[in-house]
Amino acid sequence: MFKKMFILVFALLSTLYMAGGPTTFADTQSPELLVNPGFENGTTGWDAQLATLTPDTTQAHSGGSALKIANRSKDWSAAVQNVTAALRSYGAGHYRFSAYVKLAAPLGSGSCSPLLVIKYNDGADHYATTSRAAINENGYAKLEGTVDISWNGSLNYAQLYVQTGTGGTECLADLYVDDFSLVNTDRSTPLPPPSGDSSVNLALNKPVTASGTLDSIYSPSSITDGDTDTANGPEWAADVSQGPQWLVIDFGSNATFNRLEFYTRTGFEQKEYEIQYWDGTGWINLMNKVTGNTSDHLSYVFKTVTAAKLRIYMTEGNVNEQDVARIVEVEAYHDPNLALNGAVTASSTQNDAYSPSYITDGTEDTVSFHGWAADVSQGPQWVVIDFGRTVTFSRVEFFTKNQYEQAEYEIQYWDGTDWIDCFPKVTNNTTDHNSHLFAPVSSSKLRVYMTEGNVQQPTVARINQVEVYNTTGVYSEYIPDPIPQDPNDRQEKTEVGAIRWDWWGATADPSNPGSETQMTLSPDKYHFRLPWYASVTGTDSVSIPLYTQEIVDQEIAYAKEAGIDYWAFVMYESPTARDLYLSSAHKDDVKWSAILGASGFSLNNYPWLVSQFKTSNYEKVLNGRPLVYVWSTNKTIVDTLRSESERQGVPEPYIVIMGASGKVMKQMEGDALSSYVNPVEGGAPYSDMIANDRRNWDLLAGYGVQVVPTVSTGWDPRPRIDHPVSWTSYGASSWAQTATPDEIAENLQNALDWNDSHRSSSIPNAILMYAWNENDEGGWILPTLGTDGQPDTGRLDAIRSVLRPDVTPPAIAIAAPEPGSYETADVLTPQIQVTDAESGVDAAQTVILLDGQPIRADADLPLYTLSLGTHVMKVTAVDQAGNPASQSVSFRIETSVDSVKKLLTIFTAEGWIENNGILTGLQQKLEHGDLKAFINEVSAQEGKHIEDGAAHLLLRDANQLKG
Secondary structure (H helix, E strand, C coil), X not given: CCCCCCCCCCCCCCCEECCCCCCCCCCCCCCCCCCCCCCCCCCCCCEEECCEEEXXXXXXXXXXXXXXXXXXXXXXXXXXXXXXXXXHHHCCEEEEEEEEEEECCCCCCHHHCCEEEEEEECCCEEEEECCCCCCCCCCCEEEEEEEEECCCCCCCEEEEEEECCCCCHHHHCCEEEEEEEEEECCCCCCCCCCCCCCCCCCCCCCCEXXXXXXXXXXXXXXXXXXXXXCCCCCCEEEEHHHCCEEEEEEEEEEEEEEEEEEECECCECECCEEEEEECCCCEEECCCCECCCCCCEEEEEEEEEEEEEEEEEECCCECCCCCEEEECEEEEECCCCCCCCCEEEECCCCCCCCCHHHHHCCCCCCCCCCCEXXXXXXXXXXXXXXXXXXXXXXXXEEECCCCCCECCEEEEEEXXXXXXXXXXXXXXXXXXXXXXXXXXXXXXXEEEEECCCECCCCCEEEECEEEEECCCCEECCCCCCCCCCCHHHCCCCCEEEEEECCCCCCCCCCCCHHHHHHHHCCCHHHHHHCECCCEEEECCEEECCCCCHHHHHHHHHHHHHHCCCEEEEECCCCCHHXXXXXXXXXXXXXXXXXXXXXXXXCHHHHHHHHHHCCCCCECEECCCEEEEEEXXXXXXXXXXXXXXXXXXXXXXXXXXXXXXXXXXXXXXXXXXXXXXXXXXXXXXXXXXXXXXXXXXXXXXXXXXXEECCEEECCCCCHHHHHCCCCCCCCCCCXXXXXXXXXXXXXXXXXXXXXXXXXXXXXCCCEEEEECCEECCCCEECCCEECCCCCEECHHHHHHHHHHCCCCCCCEEEEEECCCEEEECCCEECCEEEEECCCCCECHHHCEEEECCEEECCCCCEEHHHCCCEEEEEEEEEEXXXXXXXXXEEEEEEECCHHHHHHHHHHHHHCCCECCHHHHHHHHHHHHCCCHHHHHHHHHHHECCCECHHHHHHHHHHHHHHHC
């Protein structure tokens, strides 16, 4: 799951003021906006970004402490402070920021000199930086600058950190930093919350345009005149039989609001409408389309939006007039978040990265984890928000990380002596954002109390954000319906794919991911995970070569043989393995699909990707729709794919959103949900992962959407914990025990059965396995290097038994006996061959029966021991899959004078006829055809000079000949 980050920081001269001489700043400025800027309180307020942070009292620039930043693997490995709340509080404008930096060890050339960075996001990433400064280990240098920071719409997040250059490993030396500062130079106090007075109607007397009016007395301006009398007040009306009707309220400039009051005529309630805001390029629904309304006044609350215009769009009339749309008044309000930047205390935290203060910093992101976490196995956990005064509130917005939704919680207020529930305890929650409306309460504190963990981690409670409002209303957030999917298009065969993460193969560059993964698997204890084409070069050293056409062709053959239908490639800009796959003469044997959003694959490459949708070897579902996985919440990916597909005239891609909730999937306008992997922790047995996969499939289906089940073949990134990689990190307990091949087969069979039993939730009828080759993270099915140096195909063999079950019985060929006649003097040697091209023959179960009695193959059988007449030899066999087979042959045993002569010779040689005189006499009688004399002589000598058994056989044949 490699997400390689390339950060190119541009110093924008139009917004960055850096003078060669002294810089004069305005007297008006804010107080210090950073928490613990001089590290006098350890690392409070600072997070480690791919680095180790250690306070150091011997290297302080001022005060008693500095901070050492060590173990840096990237130029942006740093101490980071989240400044989102600070920038939101003081708004867009000029900010002065600075820090003191020196080396803990020599850094290298000047190109690696550091700079100070503010990274902020409003839907796109922006970077504001200082100039670079030359530093050394002998003294601190000051990084300082003033920048103009502004954003479009909402500020999603902002962070401040020191970054070095991009030269190479010499730029990764340890640093000391101290005395950071961030101030706003435009104002000394925070901005008031935008339109934060919930009594201010932002729409009052704002101009309104309309598609049309029923009559001049129904002026559009009536809906913002402040008159909410639904019985007698003025209203707007229009004829929807002439087409859709709409009203647009123009705020004149951007307005921020999170509540609407909607009034229609009593007795003529508008039954259908959509409420939308203008995002600069199009109209976006604030909430689901309202249908079947019978109320003359409704309050709608929703996540805060900023827009210059608001539209009401209608295609139907009111409850009494089918063709007439009517609206009395629309009011827009911004209710302030009473919890924003409020002080938070907690029972405990999982570690320093999960500060309680995060839950009130205004970050509503539910995709990444920016919040608080604690261990409920140690007892109930809680967080308390202190408002600092008594406030009245009636609504709580509760955010958790998607797919780690907090399963159980109570929201309570303090009445002076006890904690009182605001509403009943929430249980079995599977939603990453809940809005809770309740009767107004007044209190100085709010508590969230938990005794259980989240849906993925039963012992870990998680919260991303808590917002508190004094509003009531009908909560409604727009969730567009997914593209309709026809159950009749469901293909009967389940398409089974496997994720390919192809950063394997060491190079001379130690920062190359392939070099890093070679190091992770170098210890002897991890050699069993090596890909089949690797080699062991020492007790704790290995060699993993770069991909070649021969390697990729062989992997295609392995996957095909196991029944894998497609590979899902994690898309990178320069993927050797994918290029070799596409150049293979065997590429149609295993199809492919794309996983987008996990790493760098530019939108500029999408025309090429869409052109691949037209090829025969690109995986498709539902009558030809190209299958695409998106591991991101960036809707631009989806929009670009769809528009480019339309431009090239290819079918609508079938887009599966990975690692998100149903709400996020619908907002992304995806078609289905899936996961990359469903990990378990604490060294749990693989059986727990099987159960966790099943819970995940059920959870996703519970959103009411289509599901592509993920089969997790393992989770054990300890190789990367022991030897950290540059692109990600893991908790020490984040691992599970290694699966057996049979356990993986069981999990895969469960997924196939789940699709079959949940047909309405699995219309694409696809499955995704984690993974073909995530070997050092713990999920793989490709052959590994066996202890004998040969490929170990055990996992693929088990998968093959599920995907390509052997239903063909073994083939049995009988060379002897042949159908026909044999004489009693003949000797029969049974000759058989049993073969099975699928699972192979179970030799222990091969049986040869002659007239129902077992005999051995390749053993001589004198036919005089059998009775005259017809005999049957039957061979039964079973293959390794348990498929039985049988084959029979019939033959006759007959006699003749010549055969009896041969028996005389045989019996004499065996000592059953005592002397040659008797032998000669019997032969002469046969020569003369005197069978009667022959019979008399044998009878006379029976038990005397001819052994009883031999005499019996001779008499049997002679009597048969005599008739």
